[in-house]
Structures are given as structure tokens and as C-alpha cells.
Amino acid sequence: GIQVEQSPPDLILQEGANSTLRCNFSDSVNNLQWFHQNPWGQLINLFYIPSGTKQNGRLSATTVATERYSLLYISSSQTTDSGVYFCAGPTGANNLFFGTGTRLTVIP
């Protein structure tokens, strides 16, 4: 399977700060997704972004498929943004390969 590298592995921010999370893929993926895992373990869909840029409130994401990476931007972070962020992408089949995640802690 493909290798998915996420950076940084851990991030601590002051409330109100901005951040950029990165996801690199070892091979081409289609239909890349970003998730936020809440404290109870559920994966919450943030973006479904094969290519280009999307925005949803304080969050936005950019995928450059030809260079096999994606970025997640969080602006004006809030304590509720804390948790683990995963990127994932399928290969030709419908199974997602996940990165190891970025653990974000936002302190008040």
C-alpha cells in the first residue's frame, strides 16, 4: 500500500493562532479526505478534496495531486479544534490509507 506521512506529529497552539498541517503521499491518490477524530473516537469529515482548494469556515484545504500532497489550514484556532487530524486517500480500490495523524492541542 501507499505510505502517508503527516506533519507535524504534534502541535500545541495558543487559542487564536493559525496552523498548517501537511500530508504527503508516496503514490498518487484520488479522492483525498481530511478527518478530525473527536475525543470519543469518531472520525468527522472535514474535506473531500481530490484537488484544488476548499474552504469551510475557519478551515480550508488544498490538494496538489500532481505533487502528492495536501495541506489543511486552521485559522483563529479554538479549544474545540483540539484532537487528532488525519488525512487519507484510497488507491484504485475503495480502501483508505491513513496517515499517522497530527495531534493538535489548543490552549486557552
Added chain:
Amino acid sequence: KAGVTQTPRYLIKTRGQQVTLSCSPISGHRSVSWYQQTPGQGLQFLFEYFSETQRNKGNFPGRFSGRQFSNSRSEMNVSTLELGDSALYLCASSHRTANEQFFGPGTRLTVL
């Protein structure tokens, strides 16, 4: 539209027992995938079902099996449980191949 549901949410079993987990996909979704999450291995793909057929399988032993019913609901079974099977098991559904996947809340399995 209701999301993906999984039952039970928590389960405690002992080594050697077997367990069955259930997943109901979003209405209209025909693809159901299962994933295992552990602190050591992260999130790993188990298998995917589409129209009652297993279409894809991850690198797990034969003790892990699944099935899908005509209403797209899916079950996974783990036989002869081992301590290492303790994990969060997540189910995801999607409308068709390689489309956006939506996850359920998970079943947290503890094997004692």
C-alpha cells in the same frame, strides 16, 4: 439523513471468545468498509463490502471475517479473540467506489 450507526459501542470479551459487530450505513450507501484502530498500528483497512460481496480485503488473519446483507447492513466477526485484537473498530459507508466515506462512532473492543 441519519449517519452511520454501529452497535454495540463498547464490548468486553475474554481471550478465545468470538465477537460480532454491526454496522448500518447511511441510507442509499451500498459500500461498507471496516477499519481497525490501535495505538501501535494506527488506522488499518480490514475489508470492504459492496452489494453483499467482499470486494477488497486488508492484511488481517482469517479470524477476521465479515458479511453484508441485502439492506447493506454489515457485520464483522472476530473468532478466537487475542489480546492484540483490543481496538476501536470503525465502519464507513460510501455511495459508490472511491467516493467520500463517512464513519460511524465505532465499537471499542477490549479483550481480557
